[in-house]
Amino acid sequence: MNKEITSVQNTYIKTLVQLKEKSRDRKKSGLFLIEGAREISLALKGNYHIDTVLYVPELFSEAQLDGLSVPSNSIIEISKEVYQKLAHRDTTEGIIAVAKIKSHDLENITFKSKQPLILVAEAPEKPGNIGAILRTADAANVDAVIIANPKTDLYNPNIIRSSVGCVFTNQIATGSTEEIISFLKEQQIAIYCAALQASEVYTSQDFKTATAIVMGTEATGLSDAWLQNSTQNIIIPMQGEIDSMNVSVAAGILIFEAKRQRNFK
CATH class of the missing domain: 3.30.1330.30 (Ribosomal protein L30/S12)
Structure with a gap:
């Protein structure tokens, strides 16, 4: 009983x-x-x-x-x-x-291929945005999601709810911006930063090689460390009055362009 x-x-x-x-x-x-x-x-x-x-x-x-x-x-x-x-x-x-709780150290990440696709989010604050990013990552079956300088723990009930459980299905790591940049460089993974400065249209890039797509916050964007270590800054052209969109929506556009280039493998 x-x-x-x-x-x-x-x-x-x-x-x-x-x-x-x-x-x-x-x-x-x-x-x-x-x-x-x-x-x-x-x-x-x-x-x-x-x-x-x-x-x-x-x-x-x-x-x-x-x-x-x-x-x-x-x-x-x-x-x-x-x-x-x-x-x-x-x-x-x-x-x-x-x-x-699981460990989310960078050293625990393993890649199934030599051309992994990774989504990096720096300092996301809103649990709803983090959950939406994790849903996008799960939908695209990315190799890993890395959160730099996290502002909330992954097991916040709002993240679990907004991710509809995708917090459990993605390979996730956390670390400081500096640690993550070092990790990506050691793994010879190209760093594509979503940023307004010195950027090229995202569709002009080759995402078929080992790729990390890096997103900042809607309010402040990415820190200088990312911009200084970027392989190439990329931009989604805006056709309305504002110059940014929700971070999870932007992440979805960029990640699925990479998947399209890879024939959705």
């Missing part, structure tokens, strides 16, 4: 609430929450270790639970009240998992 927790005052539940709300607690414990069956399935596919699964029997059936293939000794039944305390989304799916 599964364990059962019905009180929001339960010590373990209080600990989980802190994991949901505070990056510091996630980093300290090495644990985070995943809400939703699809997201949990993607985490399992991405080889994340699931520590515990909590579900509401009235909302999520045992048959659905069996379909997730989680160890039976890690399952806890919870009340709707407890679930509402833990849930981040407005929808009521009835299942939450506690999973172990």
Whole structure:
């Protein structure tokens, strides 16, 4: 028989609430929450270790639970009240998992080919933008996403939600701008920076070789270190009144041009 927790005052539940709300607690414990069956399935596919699964029997059936293939000794039944305390989304799916955080060091990145395609984002601040970038990266099946100088941890509930679980399906690394530039140069990967200065139209470039497409923030763009080490700055021509677009949209345009050149391999 599964364990059962019905009180929001339960010590373990209080600990989980802190994991949901505070990056510091996630980093300290090495644990985070995943809400939703699809997201949990993607985490399992991405080889994340699931520590515990909590579900509401009235909302999520045992048959659905069996379909997730989680160890039976890690399952806890919870009340709707407890679930509402833990849930981040407005929808009521009835299942939450506690999973172990992965390492995202640059040295852990592996490439399947000698011409990898990488998406780099420097200092993205909005979890919604990060999630959208990860969805784009997953859709294009890029070799890796690298986040320079991250402003928020990858296991922020808003990133998991906005990425619809693609945070688990992409190969992701984080590091400082300087560390990432050194890594790309060591791997002999060309650096194409999305920038207004000294730029050429993105369609004029050859992205079939080992390529990193580097995006800055909409507010400040890329730091000087990137511009000084760029193989070539690239630009998406604007035909309206403004000179920039949403970073995830721009990333999608550039990444899929590279995929087009590679015949979507």
